[in-house]
Amino acid sequence: MAEMRSESVSAGTVSFRPMTAESAEHLGEALAVIDPWAHYDYTPEMLSEFLSAKEEDAPRFEIVSDEALAGAISVRRTWLRGPYLQFLAILPAFQKCGIGGAALSWFEARARHDKARNIWVVASDFNRDALAFYERFGFVQVANLDGLVAEGVGEILLRKRLLTR
Ligand SMILES: CC(C)(COP(=O)(O)OP(=O)(O)OC[C@H]1O[C@@H](n2cnc3c(N)ncnc32)[C@H](O)[C@@H]1OP(=O)(O)O)[C@@H](O)C(=O)NCCC(=O)NCCS
Secondary structure: OOOOEEEEEEEEEEEEEEEEEHHHHOOOOOHOOOOOOOOOOOOOOHHHHHHOOOOOOOOOEEEEEEEEEEEEEEOOOOOOOOEEEEEEOOOOHHHOOOHHHHHHHHHHHHHHHHOEEEEEEEEOOOOOOHHHHHHHOOEEEEEEOOOOOOOOOEEEEEEEEEOOO
8 A cells, every 4th residue: 555645534634644854853842742742751852763763664654734744653564463553643733623533544544455453552541532532443442551651550552353254
């Protein structure tokens, strides 16, 4: 499946494009001040470094809404009988417009194209909005990975089954 694709949402057209260094820097600054990253004291530099890193099995994309930078997504393609959504962020000004949902649809469509049996994601136990967002999309909580990122915090592993045979 092509790396770049557009989705239509109520907010307009959403595109997924390879991350640029400039976008990674801007996103790092904007995301370090919101949860879950603020909760874990991620710095803008740490986030920018992650977002601009080149990993063949886990490409980073910027999410663009009507030509404006709206967020970031990264998918680890080969994980556990299906890909793992290792990063998803929509900038606050662009939230609740359907862009996050469009990103999940794009993630799932690529996985279905690759005949994956499952898609996976992890969200922190305090990130109630994100957990509800994933569950509404059909993900089911399957494990609590206590202390995975920090002591006293659980990371909830969620799975959506795509193929059942
Ligand atoms: C969680 C997150 C990715 C969701 O992205 P989003 O773009 O806000 O998601 P959507 O707009 O598709 O859906 C969110 C809500 O907006 C609603 N919505 C969608 N389009 C809408 C519209 N045009 N008008 C009003 N509401 C709308 C959805 O129905 C949904 O509502 P609900 O939560 O009551 O069901 C985003 O909030 C985010 O990046 N949060 C901070 C980082 C984070 O937690 N990332 C996940 C880490 S695991």
